[in-house]
Amino acid sequence: MTTTRRAALTGxxxxxxxxxxxxxxxxxxxxxxxxxGTWGGDYGELLRQNIDQxxxxxxxxxxLQDIAVADPRKTKLLAERQARRGTYDIACLSDTDMHMVAxxxxxxxxxxxxxxxxxxxxxxxxxxxxxxxxxxxxxxLYNPSKVTTPPTGFADMWDxxxxxxxxxxDILYSTNTFSAAMAGGGSFSDYEPAKKKLMEMRSLDARxxxxxxxxxGALKSEEVWLTPMWLARGFMWQKAGIPVKHVVPKxxxxxxxxxxAIPKNSRNKDNAYTYLDAMLxxxxxxxxxxxxGYLPTVKDAPLPAAIAQQISLSEAEQERLRxxxxxxxxxxxxxxxxxxxxxxxx
Amino acid sequence: xxALVLPAGLLVVMLLVAPMALLARISLNRFSPxxxxxxxxxxxxxxxAVQDPYYQQVLGTTLGVALGCTVLALAxxxxxxxxxxxxESRWKSLATILVLFPLLVGNVVRSAGWMALLGNEGAIxxxxxxxxxxxxxxxxxxxxxxxxxGIVAVVLPYMILTLAAVIEGIPRQxxxxxxxxxxxxxxxxxxxxxxxxxxxVVAGSVLVFILCMNAYATxxxxxxxxxxxxxxxxxxxxxxxxxxxxxxxxxxxxxxVTLVLTVVxxxxxGRRYRAA
Numbered sequence: 001m002t003t004t005r006r007a008a009l010t011g012x013x014x015x016x017x018x019x020x021x022x023x024x025x026x027x028x029x030x031x032x033x034x035x036x037g038t039w040g041g042d043y044g045e046l047l048r049q050n051i052d053q054x055x056x057x058x059x060x061x062x063x064l065q066d067i068a069v070a071d072p073r074k075t076k077l078l079a080e081r082q083a084r085r086g087t088y089d090i091a092c093l094s095d096t097d098m099h100m101v102a103x104x105x106x107x108x109x110x111x112x113x114x115x116x117x118x119x120x121x122x123x124x125x126x127x128x129x130x131x132x133x134x135x136x137x138x139x140x141l142y143n144p145s146k147v148t149t150p151p152t153g154f155a156d157m158w159d160x161x162x163x164x165x166x167x168x169x170d171i172l173y174s175t176n177t178f179s180a181a182m183a184g185g186g187s188f189s190d191y192e193p194a195k196k197k198l199m200e201m202r203s204l205d206a207r208x209x210x211x212x213x214x215x216x217g218a219l220k221s222e223e224v225w226l227t228p229m230w231l232a233r234g235f236m237w238q239k240a241g242i243p244v245k246h247v248v249p250k251x252x253x254x255x256x257x258x259x260x261a262i263p264k265n266s267r268n269k270d271n272a273y274t275y276l277d278a279m280l281x282x283x284x285x286x287x288x289x290x291x292x293g294y295l296p297t298v299k300d301a302p303l304p305a306a307i308a309q310q311i312s313l314s315e316a317e318q319e320r321l322r323x324x325x326x327x328x329x330x331x332x333x334x335x336x337x338x339x340x341x342x343x344x345x346x
Numbered sequence: 347x348x349a350l351v352l353p354a355g356l357l358v359v360m361l362l363v364a365p366m367a368l369l370a371r372i373s374l375n376r377f378s379p380x381x382x383x384x385x386x387x388x389x390x391x392x393x394x395a396v397q398d399p400y401y402q403q404v405l406g407t408t409l410g411v412a413l414g415c416t417v418l419a420l421a422x423x424x425x426x427x428x429x430x431x432x433x434e435s436r437w438k439s440l441a442t443i444l445v446l447f448p449l450l451v452g453n454v455v456r457s458a459g460w461m462a463l464l465g466n467e468g469a470i471x472x473x474x475x476x477x478x479x480x481x482x483x484x485x486x487x488x489x490x491x492x493x494x495x496g497i498v499a500v501v502l503p504y505m506i507l508t509l510a511a512v513i514e515g516i517p518r519q520x521x522x523x524x525x526x527x528x529x530x531x532x533x534x535x536x537x538x539x540x541x542x543x544x545x546x547v548v549a550g551s552v553l554v555f556i557l558c559m560n561a562y563a564t565x566x567x568x569x570x571x572x573x574x575x576x577x578x579x580x581x582x583x584x585x586x587x588x589x590x591x592x593x594x595x596x597x598x599x600x601x602x603v604t605l606v607l608t609v610v611x612x613x614x615x616g617r618r619y620r621a622a
Contacts, residue, residue: 071585078382078588100588104382170571208571210488221467331379334587341582342400345572 032061034271037076037088040067042236042292043258050287055278061271069171070097077263081106086265089272092133095257096174099326100333102129107261114273117280120298130261131276134285134294136232137313137321138175138253139246143225153250154183157226158197164205167224169215173340174329179228182251189325191336198344208345219244230256235293235311248317254324257297373594383591391595401579401596405603408576411490411565412558415497419505419554420547422498427509427546428539432518445506453500457567460496461487464568488570496564501554508553512546513539548615552608559604576600 034056038044044067052063066073066087073088074097080086081104093101101107107129112118115131125132142151147162157166157179168176177194180201184193207224209215212233218224220242234246260279262272278284285301288294293311296303303312313321329336376386395401430441448456463469466483474480486492516539524534540547562577569575580600583593 075585075588103380210566210571217467223466334377334379334589337582337587341574342398346400346403 032059032268032271033064034061034089034268034275035064035066035087036090036092036275037066037068037073038090038092039069040065043092046288046291050284051275051278051281055281055284056275059274061274063275070094074101077101077106078104080263080265083265085267086263088263089266089268090260090275091263092258092260093130095127095130095132095259096324096326096329098127098130098259098261100330102261103330106263108264108266108269110262110276111273114270115276117277117298120280120300122297122299125257125297127259130259131280132257132297133260133279134232134288134292135255135257135297136230136294136311137248137255137317138178138228139231139234140179140249141219141227141229141234141237141244141246143219143222143243144245145243146222146225150245151226151247153247154179154228155251157228158183158200158204160204162204162226164207165223165225166201166204167207167209167215167218167227169212169227169229170208170210170345171212172228174333174336176228177336177340178254178324179249182249182253188252188254188322189328191328191332195339195343198339202344216240216242231311231313232293232295236291238310239293248313248320250320252320252322255321258294369594369597372590373598375591377589377591379588382588391592392599394592395595395599404574404576404579405599407490407574408559408600409603409607411493411497411561411575412555415494415501415558416551416555418494418498419501420551423502423505423509423550424543424547427506428513430506431510431513442507442510445503447503448499449503453563454567456500457496457564460492460499460568464492487568488573490569490573492568493561493565493573493575496568497558497561500561500564501557504557505550505554508550509543509546512549513543516542544615544618548612551615552612555611556604556608559600 036047036052038047044065047065048063052065056063070093073091074093076087077091078101091098091101091107098107109128110118110131118131121132125135140151140154140157144150146165151157156162177191177198178188180197181187181191181194184197186193207218209218212229215224215227215229216233216237219227219237222243229246231246234244237244260276262269262276266272280298282296282298282301285296285298286303289296289301289303289307289311293307295311372383373391374387374389375383376388376390378384426445430438430445433441451459461468464486465471466485466487468487470486471480471483474484475482520538520542521534524538525531529537560577561575562581565573565575566578569578576596577600580593580596583589583596587593
C-alpha cells in the first residue's frame with residue numbers, strides 16, 4: 001500500500017478530530033452523528049442501503065455502524081451502563097436480549113412525542129423501551145423430499161426414523177431448548193421437560209452446528225432434514241436453493257422481534273430518534289421483507305403479494321404464536337445455557 | 347536509568363495490572379440473573395469451578411491439547427530449527443521469512459482455511475470421495491484432532507525460531523569434536539546438541555504451552571460446538587451467560603494452572619540442564 005500525501009493529511013486531520021472529540025462544543029457539535037450497534041451481514045447491509053443512505057444521511061447525520069453479533073454487544077451495553085458516555089446511540093437486539101439488557105436499566109424510556117412514526121407501530125409489538133424493527137416466527141423447517149409426511153409439531157423431531165437427521169444451531173440454544181420443552185409438554189414458562197427430551201434427542205444422534213450458516217450448509221447437503229428456525233431464515237434459504245419447507249408447530253411457538261433502543265448514555269439522542277423513525281419508514285420495512293423475509297412492524301408498509309404469501313402467517317398459525325415469557329427467560333437463562341453446554345452437548 | 351522502564355511499566359499497570367485486579371474483585375462477587383452481580387466476598391465461584399466435573403473435564407481437555415501440541419511442536423520444530431540454524435547459504439533469510447510466513451495470517455483466517463480443507467464438503471473429503479476411496483465424508487472437522495492440527499500450525503513458527511536462535515549459538519566444533527571422538531550422529535545429538543539446546547527447548551516449550559493453554563479462535567472454529575477448552579469456556583460465561591463472577595474465577599484458575607505448570611516444567615528441565 002502506498003500512502004499519498006493527501007491520504008496522510010486526511011489521516012492527521014482525522015487524528016486531530018479524534019483528539020478534539022473529547023472536548024465538548026468543539027469538533028463534535030459541528031458533525032451530526034449516530035452510532036448504531038448492529039449485526040453485520042445482510043442485516044447491516046440492508047440497514048445501510050435502505051435506512052442510512054436514503055433516509056438518515058440526507059438529513060445531515062453521519063451513520064457509523066459498530067458491527068458484532070448480539071452477545072458481545074450486550075456485554076458492552078452492560079459493561080458501560082454506569083458510564084456517562086456510551087458507545088452506542090442505537091442498540092439493535094432481539095426482543096429477549098433487549099428485555100434482558102433493559103432489566104439492567106440500560107435504556108432510555110422512549111418519548112413517543114419525539115418519535116414521529118410511533119403511532120404506526122403494531123400495538124402488539126410496542127414496548128416502552130424499544131421500537132420493533134422487524135419480526136418473524138419460530139417454525140420447524142424440514143426437507144420435503146426426505147420428510148415425506150409433513151411434520152405438524154416439534155415432537156416429530158423425536159421420531160426415531162429421523163435419527164441423526166435433526167440439526168440444531170448452537171447459538172439458538174435457548175430456542176432449541178424451548179422446542180424440546182414444548183415437545184415434552186412444557187410451556188412458555190416451564191422449560192423443565194426439555195431436560196429429558198434433550199437427553200433423548202442426544203441419544204437420537206442430534207447434530208449441533210456452530211452457526212446458522214453452518215446449519216444451512218448441512219440442510220443444503222441434506223445431512224440434516226429437520227430443525228427449529230425462524231421463518232424468515234427459511235425464506236432466505238429457500239431463495240438460495242436450500243430444500244426446506246416450514247410448519248408452525250402445533251404445540252405453539254413464539255415470534256421473534258428484532259428491536260432497536262436508545263441507551264441512556266447515548267451522546268446523540270436526537271439523532272437516535274431520527275434513526276428510529278427511519279427504521280419504521282414503510283420503504284425500509286418493505287425492503288427487509290423482500291430480502292430477508294421478515295414481517296413489517298408497522299401498519300402501513302406495503303408488501304408485494306408474492307412475498308406476503310410466502311412469509312405471512314394464516315390466522316390459525318398466528319393463534320399458535322405468543323410472545324416469550326421474558327421474565328422466565330431472564331431468570332432461567334443461565335440454567336438453560338448450563339444444561340445445553342454441560343449435559344446436552346457434553 | 348530506571349526511568350527507561352517507566353513508559354512500558356505504566357502501560358502494563360494501566361492495561362494489565364489494573365484490569366486484572368478488577369477481574370479478581372469481580373471473581374469474588376455473586377451472580378444474579380436479574381442484577382448481573384451482587385457485591386460479595388465469596389470463594390464460591392472458585393469452589394464451584396473446581397468441583398464441577400464439567401469444568402474439570404474442560405481443564406483436562408485444555409491441558410491435554412496444550413501438552414500434546416507442545417510435544418508435537420517440539421518434535422516437528424527441532425529438526426527444522428537445526429536445519430535453519432546450520433544453514434549457510436544466501437537463502438537463509440528467505441527460509442526464516444518462510445517460517446514466519448504463517449504468522450502473517452490471523453488465527454481466524456487461518457482456521458477458515460482449515461475449515462475449507464477439513465469440512466464435510468472440504469477439499470480433502472471431496473478428493474477422497476472423488477477418487478472413490480471413501481463413500482461418504484470423513485468427520486475431519488469439529489473434533490480434537492482438528493484443533494491439535496490447527497494449533498500446532500499456529501505455534502510451530504514460535505518453536506522453530508526460539509530453538510534456532512539457541513542452536514545457532516552452539517559451536518559447530520562441539521559437534522565435530524564429539525563425532526571425531528567416535529560419537530554416532532544420534533549420540534552426538536543426545537549428549538551434545540540436545541543438552542546445549544536445552545535453554546531453547548525450555549523457552550520454546552514454555553512459550554508454546556502458554557499460547558496453547560489460552561487458545562481461543564482455533565478451538566472455537568475447528569473444535570465445533572461440542573469441543574470445549576478453557577478460553578472459550580471463559581468467554582461463554584462472560585458473554586453468553588452474563589455470569590461475570592464465574593467467568594472471572596475460571597479465568598484465574600486458567601491463569602494459575604498455566605503459571606504453576608510453566609514454573610514447575612521449566613524448573614525441572616532447567617535442573618536437568620544443569621545436571622547435564
